[in-house]
Amino acid sequence: MEEFSAFSGRGNAAPVGTPLPNAIQKWPLLSNKLAQPQSxxxxxxxxxxxxxxxxxxxxxxxxxxxxxxxxxxxxxxxxxxxxxxxxxxxxxxxxxxxxxxxxxxxxxxxxxxxxxxxxxxxxxxxxxxxxxxxxxxxxxxxxxxxxxxxxxxxxxxxxxxxxxxxxxxxxxxxxxxxxxxxxxxxxxxxxxxxxxxxxxxxxxxxxxxxxxxxxxxxxxxxxxxxxxxxxxxxxxxxxxxxxxxxxxxxxxxxxxxxxxxxxxxxxxxxxxxxxxxxxxxxxxxxxxxxxxxxxxxxWKNPNPPSPSDSRDFDRxxxxxxxxxxxxxxxxxxxxxxxxxxxxxxxxxxxxxxxxxxxxxxxxxxxxxxxxxxxxxxxxxxxxxxxxxxEQVARPLVTGKENRSHFPGRSLAAEVTDRWHAETGTPMKYVIGDTWYAGNAAFYSDDRPSALFVHGGYRFNPWVTPEQLKKEGAVLVWDAASEGADIPPIIAEQFPGAALQPAVSVRGPASVHQVGIAFLLPTETAMPEDGERLATSL
Known part of the structure; x- marks a missing residue:
């Protein structure tokens, strides 16, 4: 193993065993290692x-x-x-x-x-x-x-x-x-x-x-x-x-x-x-x-090593x-x-x-x-x-939040509780954009599958219309920017959803308004709703 005396290179390197100034000993561990004759x-x-x-x-x-x-x-x-x-x-x-x-x-x-x-x-x-x-x-x-x-x-x-x-x-x-x-x-x-x-x-x-x-x-x-x-x-x-x-x-x-x-x-x-x-x-x-x-x-070395074939190749x-x-x-x-x-x-x-x-x-x-x-x-x-x-002071100083400040657990808990109260069944699917649907899906204790609306079934092949018809789904969106009603991009792909009161979840600097709607499973849907859902899917 090459010792640190060799690592020091040419010039005025301190030889092995040379006492070090007292100030060096007070440095963090890495600085001590740099100054000692270690490998x-x-x-x-x-x-x-x-x-x-x-x-x-x-x-x-x-x-x-x-x-x-x-x-x-x-x-x-x-x-x-x-x-x-x-x-x-x-x-x-x-x-x-x-x-x-x-x-x-x-x-x-x-x-x-x-x-x-x-x-x-x-x-x-x-x-x-x-x-x-x-x-x-x-x-x-x-x-x-x-x-x-x-x-x-x-x-x-x-x-x-x-x-x-x-x-x-x-x-x-x-x-x-x-x-x-x-x-x-x-x-x-x-x-x-x-x-x-x-x-x-x-x-x-x-x-x-x-x-x-x-x-x-x-x-x-x-x-x-x-x-x-x-x-x-x-x-x-x-x-x-x-x-x-x-x-x-x-x-x-x-x-x-x-x-x-x-x-x-x-x-x-x-x-x-x-x-x-x-x-x-x-x-x-x-x-x-x-x-x-x-x-x-x-501190560039004024005496570069002599050229060789292996060194030229490596270079x-x-x-x-x-x-x-x-x-x-x-x-x-x-x-x-x-x-x-x-x-x-x-x-x-x-x-x-x-x-x-x-x-x-x-x-x-x-x-x-x-x-x-x-x-x-x-x-x-x-x-x-x-x-x-960035993580600690930004919400306090600017009143703005990063995504890492988002109350994903609170959102998932509220959405899951509402679904259970409405259907009495586990939440199997959440539909929405990547952020809101992804948070609700991951942080929910039911750990449902997420379906991202921007790609439909082609980008989400793990879910089919038949599965949604049988199991139902929760639709989520940003109510603050997209409004309280179901956004057109969601409503057009998944008609027949029942609008629910928006969810309010509090972050460190703001309150997030999240819209939700339910696609009820056919077993719990009213006959006319089930007929509409089956026809639309």
Missing amino acids: ATSIFAIALLAHVLLWTLLPSLLLRNASLDIIEALAWGHEWQLGYEKDPPLWPWVTEALSVWPGKNLWACYLAAQVCIGTVFVSVWQLGCRIASRREALLGALLLEGIYYFNFPTPEFNDIVLQMPFAALFGWLLHRALTDNRLRDWCLAGFVAGLGLWARYSMGAYLIPMAIFVLVHPVARRRLAEAGPWVLVATALLTFLPHMAWIVDSGFISIEYVARRAPEATNGLHYVAKLSSFIGAQLAALIPMLLLALMLWR AYLAALAFGPIVFSVILSAMTQRPPRVMWAAPLLCYVGLFIATSIRPVLTAQRLRTFGRAWIAVLLLPALLFTL
């Missing part, structure tokens, strides 16, 4: 643990209600389909599984999100140890903390967060496969690639650029004459095959959604403006990392891995004239920090380590502080 592995483990614990505890303690993405995933995952209107099924499956045993508490989802981010850190560290020193591997992993996408938004466990570990693992495993040429590494890389596509289709933004790299780079291209790359392709295709069959069987509804989310620009000027906004947002997301990198640049591979996905995405956007959405870039930046660290190769003395340690801790804690203020 880079220990420092990495402490930093990783600090991140995972901090970003698991904060949402577990502060968030009162599930986010929109988690609510949507819970509604889908409850049905255990091979695919859904917007996404492959892995994210809904994982979310549903994590919500079963803790009940309505979502700390397991918040922990899973940080396990995903932690896996990115581990993958970057592992690849860094293969192609550079442990010093540079550590710095490459620590720089990730300065990217917005790896901290503040991660409690909203979604398909983007779930794709990140597969993208990072693929980058590490593919390098192992190309350099060591072991069949197990090719199989693992293919399996991870396939799982990444089960998480999110944008995994292709890694697969295609790295496939181009293998075709273009002469060292990597030699592997095409051997079995390994084809084993990777076959494994990935076999892993993804069930969902591919679902895509065709569903009429490509999830592919249509991607097109709707990135609509074609109306003209060239509109596209350039949207793309510029996208690029500007990515630069803004990188600002803390770039500030840390600027600090390292001041080219890391450049393709760090920038290939984002460049590919921009090129694809330009070809289709569809501006990318800002958050779509989140999984594409996993290896930028490692590229920077291996490019700068800073000389780190004990004093410089202490300075970098302070800066890194600030980068870790500042987003956490902002997150805390």
Whole structure:
């Protein structure tokens, strides 16, 4: 194991055993580790643990209600389909599984999100140890903390967060496969690639650029004459095959959604403006990392290592891995004239920090380590502080609420109680938009299925008109914005519903008015109502 004396690099590094100033001993644990002659592995483990614990505890303690993405995933995952209107099924499956045993508490989802981010850190560290020193591997992993996408938004466990570990693992495993040429590494890389596509289709933004790299780079291209790359392709295709069959069987509804989310620009000027906004947002997301990198640049090693074939290959591979996905995405956007959405870039930046660290190769003395340690801790804690203020102070100061402040439990309890009083049967279905129907479905003790009105039965194949006729359903909507009467989009699809008094549920800063109506089951409906319902469905 490389000791921290080696991690300190050239220059005025403190030798092993040198007494440290008393002030250093008063620092938090990470700063102490940075200043002591400990291994880079220990420092990495402490930093990783600090991140995972901090970003698991904060949402577990502060968030009162599930986010929109988690609510949507819970509604889908409850049905255990091979695919859904917007996404492959892995994210809904994982979310549903994590919500079963803790009940309505979502700390397991918040922990899973940080396990995903932690896996990115581990993958970057592992690849860094293969192609550079442990010093540079550590710095490459620590720089990730300065990217917005790896901290503040991660409690909203979604398909983007779930794709990140597969993208990072693929980058590490593919390098192992190309350099060591072991069949197990090719199989693992293919399996991870396939799982990444089960998480999110944008995994292709890694697969295609790295496939181009293998075709273009002469060292990597030699592997095409051997079995390994084809084993990777076959494994990935076999892993993804069930969902591919679902895509065709569903009429490509999830592919249509991607097109709707990135609509074609109306003209060239509109596209350039949207793309510029996208690029500007990515630069803004990188600002803390770039500030840390600027600090390292001041300590750049003036004596770079001598070139070698293996180092040249590693350098080219890391450049393709760090920038290939984002460049590919921009090129694809330009070809289709569809501006990318800002958050779509989140999984594409996993290896930028490692590229920077291996490019700068800073000389780190004990004093410089202490300075970098302070800066890194600030980068870790500042987003956490902002997150805390957002959740705690926003309703009190601005009078406005986030979705995490929504009283979903109160809504579900009231709707469920009313349904039981009216029918004496469990609530099997809730119909409405994603937010209101999803909250009522998840937080209800009956845990009914949710049917989202924007897609009808095509987007909700787990329910049929015959089932609704037999079991009945609750219709919910935002009465404050859509009015007290049943909204036309609901009334047209589900005629015959009986309007009920609106539900009032109080949040920390406002009272939410939620409209409800009942589609009564045929067993409890009046004869004329049952005849109307049967005819309409």
